[in-house]
Amino acid sequence: MDDLKAFLAVARLNSFTKAAAELGVTPSALSHLIKALESKLGVRLFARTTRSISPTEAGRQLIDDLAPLFEKVDDAIKRLSELRDKPAGHIRITGADDAIEYILRPALTRFLVRYPDISVEVGIDYGFTDIVKERFDAGIRLGEDLNNDMIAVKVSPNWRQIVVASPQYLRTHPVPKKPDDLLKHNCINIRYSEKSGLYAWEFEKGDKKLNLKVKGQFTANTNTHVLNAVLDGIGIAYLPEYYVEEYVKEEKLVALMLDWCPYFDGYYIYYPHRRQDSPAFTALLDILRYEEA
Structure with missing residues (x-):
């Protein structure tokens, strides 16, 4: 399971270095792990060059089969932790640095003190991050830039x-x-x-x-x-x-x-439907929600 999770991290980030940093191992150790996995499975999972890596056909098939399963496992563990008396869990949010500064920072200290079992991770990105693919729980973005398949809650005035x-x-x-x-x-x-x-x-x-x-x-x-x-x-x-x-x-x-x-049209926090049942995420949403005067 750990090897497969490492494989998915490399595939998602298209980088041994970035995946190693996320997993807390060295790039060389991760490279050896993937090679051992390929040897065990009897197929090459990545095509490597000096400048880039990309999944092979077999690697792509494994990604398509495994990614939804691991997502379900992660969601199941999150839901289990959310059955505790107090909201708990890890929330990952992406947005531009000034949006995070403007929207999240003023509420963050109060939120973390109130909910000591919740941790928050911020990923700064000025691009249009695919929060599902990059495994973020939510993003902060202008209303005019939102995806139609996401739930959106306004978190700032115009x-x-x-x-x-x-x-x-x-x-x-x-x-x-x-x-x-x-x-x-x-x-x-x-x-x-x-x-x-x-x-x-x-x-x-x-x-x-x-x-x-x-x-x-x-x-x-x-x-x-x-x-x-x-x-x-x-x-x-x-x-x-x-x-x-x-x-x-x-x-x-x-x-x-x-x-x-x-x-x-102000900032919105946007997220996939699966996050709306999380007490930890709901608590954060409640503290960020902007109420029109």
């Missing part, structure tokens, strides 16, 4: 991205009044994943809607580094208002063109 710049940058550059003015500025871009393009800045005023591709000298793949760059005076950034409001209040940043910045 919010918007705003244009900001540092006072030192604006001392040497003209203040932009409308979106097109940004094309003459050094704008800080974000690319959420290696496979995606640069994020287009979204503007709306009355019946006018515009997705603007801006240019600049610096691009990052997390809002943390975009924020650092705009604070350092490199250029103009487009960031969640909740993420920069303290800096605006302290006059470390200046908010620009607010009349052009539309609101989004």
